[in-house]
Amino acid sequence: MSDPGTGRNHLTPETVEDYFTAGVAAAFSISDKVDAVLEIDPSHQEIRLVSPAAGADPDVTAYERIAVERIGIVGKHGDWFRLVVDATRMYYEAYILIESIVDQLESGASFRHAVSESLSGLRGLLAGRRRLSDEKEAGLIGELLVLGHAIEHSGEESALDAWLGPLSEEHDFGLDGFDAEIKTTRSEGRNHIIGSESQLQPAPGRPLYLVSIQITLAGAAAGGFTLSDLIETTRGMLENSRRTFDAALQRIGWADGDADMYRTKFQLRSKPRAFLVNPEFPAITGARLDQVVPQRGFISAVSYRIDVSHLHFEMLPAPFADFCEDPS
Template identity: 40%
Template sequence: MARIRSVDPSLARDFHDLLCAVAHRIVEHHHSLEEAFAETVRAWSALLNRRRVLDTEKRIGLIGELAVLHAIGALPGIGWADAVTAWVGGSAEEHDFALPAYDIEVKTTALEQRRHVIHGAGQLTPKPHRPLWLVSLQVTRGGASGRSLADCVTAVRDQVRTHAPQQLVVLDDHLAGYGWDPAATDEERWSLRSAPLVLPVDARLPRIDDPLLDGMSPTLRARIDNLSYRIDLTGLPPAPQPPAPLIVLRLP
């Protein structure tokens, strides 16, 4: 006679749920104990191993950064090796790209208005003696003519594999850090809703930055934690002379 038992009291509740699933298969489907147990284990394993898909906000955010990465890598004066090195978003750095002469922050939204969530006071605070540029992208679901996140990743990986193969591992590690899983299903396609907007981060840009908060008393400043806010860039005119990599942007 086959028996199933647990020797760990801390797993009693989970073991009970397992037995209920096994018993259901025995009673409802007339399986033997061995068959019911094996089928239950397979089902639970499939559930636990199911690939996690990035949520929509993270997917379009990564698509936007890949669009800028593609534009930087395609520029003859920079190239793909330096482009991958410059991509620091998702790490401990506050901005998405750190090029030799300036930094870039990328924001992507699926809203009809050009509204973006800013995380922390440092995200739109330029570093000393380093200009900061903000790239605002609006995307919309594009149907068959659009680009999925998988399409964008493949396009960028192909370019890196061809022009800077030594950086492919670095790129893949960076994608994994964002939660990208090449085995996850991703059929949602996107296209640009409007022309990209490139703005210098200066006094004309609405933002809450470190200098603004530093003007408060230390007592009040210490009580502001985990700051997030939304800015609306709808209708703002683009910069007349953005950096060369940001003049022409498209989804890769």
Template identity: 40%
Template sequence: MTALPQLSPATLDAYLSASATTLQTVCSSPECLLAVDPSRQNLELWTPDDGTFPDLGRFARVGVTQTERDGGTWNVLTVPAKDLRYEAYGLLVAIIEAMRGGASFAAGTNAALTNLRALLMSRPRLSEAQQVGLVGELLAVRSLLGSSGPHDVLHWWLGPLAEQHDLALPGYDAEVKTTLSERRRHTISGTGQLTPTPGRPLWLVSVQLTRGMDGASLPGLVHDVRRLVHRDHRFEDHLERLGWHDEDADLYETAYVQRTAPTAYLVDTRFPAVTADRLHAVVPRDDLVDLLTYRVDVTDLDADEPGGPLTSFFFEGTPS
């Protein structure tokens, strides 16, 4: 039995970024089609109904429907691919391979879902938000290493230590926020994240990314920074605290490019930050408010440059 042709990560990304749904034949015996729906960020496996139906009770986001095609009834298995596109595609490939080996649609689907569930449970994966956030911080750290020594940069990088702000640079603090959206819309966690440390200015550094084949992957950035800091144990400690494990690098194949050059905004009395003092001033019994998360859109605010060792970072990603 010949190997099943498979899509590369770059091709899959391109299909999921296209303007229309694509439908292509993956296997002729048994007949299997792959549909990629970019509008819903779903992958679908189409195959003629063989009279079996998988047990999907434990998988709320995976569904099977039936449709008429070419004069017959087809099963359509739908898997969400927004945050787990490669895992979703791998799941469909595993089902097709099982069916090529003689398994029914139901048996192949049940086995593949069970295996995927066991795999994900044994290999914790950073969420897309965590991945994007770490990419933004590593881009800033890599930029700092272009003009400052590893000892200083790793001393300034406090984000992995669960400190109040990501970077404590000479003269000011910086909170690095990264987004994949077309606007500079960032999620803020708690009332302390945008509360300046007494006596030190605080800047929100906005990084905009988009997926792109020619960009930097998370494993690639880890490799770059590790080389620049000469494998300093503090960097390895930082990665471990952030949930990064080298053995899971294959889970993070997405490449990112900077949509625009980074920008910075002084978090002063005019900045729309929810702080403990502001909350206390308007919310009764604010001590009962817990797990506060909000989004702030800085797109239309006036950006500035904080100066210091981070200056060169704000010229990176500028369209040529």
């Protein structure tokens, strides 16, 4: 961990991630040149820097994720600064901020100046990088798995034309002869959140399938993949449509510069299943609500959770028959 060239106890992105994943608090000196203690607190999703309180307090009022306090430490003389960074979903970015402050301290800067200079240099990083939520990450993984299969069997142009998810249409894919709504979950059961009354409403004359995909953490499994890996794999399948693909990702909220923020590896928990949304399927739709809810017009939004684990499933029509589990 110690870098002999700088006297710095440097952590790699993987090491920082491991500390939070393990869920065990840690504290250790981060410099051999100045008093600087790094504290990692997974239970509060925080990274903290503790250093002697020499000079004026740093001004961090403009930053929601950062706070500074003066504390007393048993066995230590005088006050100490404790800078607290909310590291939720940005563990290594928070650690880089701490390292930058320590760099300034080692060069002789006051704590206030070190914090100010470091925040100025990393303002764009702290303000601009926003990771997709866990739900959106899983959803994009599922859609990309289907998209990759479609590219292999139908060609890149037809596959990308069929991918409607980034356009916020009612269904994720409008394929030849049928529509598909892709739902991806990390749960042990096939539990999915349906976000609107139209999401499982078939278009007139077009069969609609709910495609249930289960993913789970891969750990060190050889077949594990991150969202970043899957995006690069899909992009590598394209020859003439990369700009179209990249534009679709941008509409979803993906940025290539944020790829390092998606380090969790996944694998399929089970073979995907396809469920035909027919009159017997337990969907809440606008048409059904119109029949049973008084003063229906006063309901402006519908969201519900459905467990399809024990429902009858079917094969998707060709050329997607081998993507989902065979019910026979």
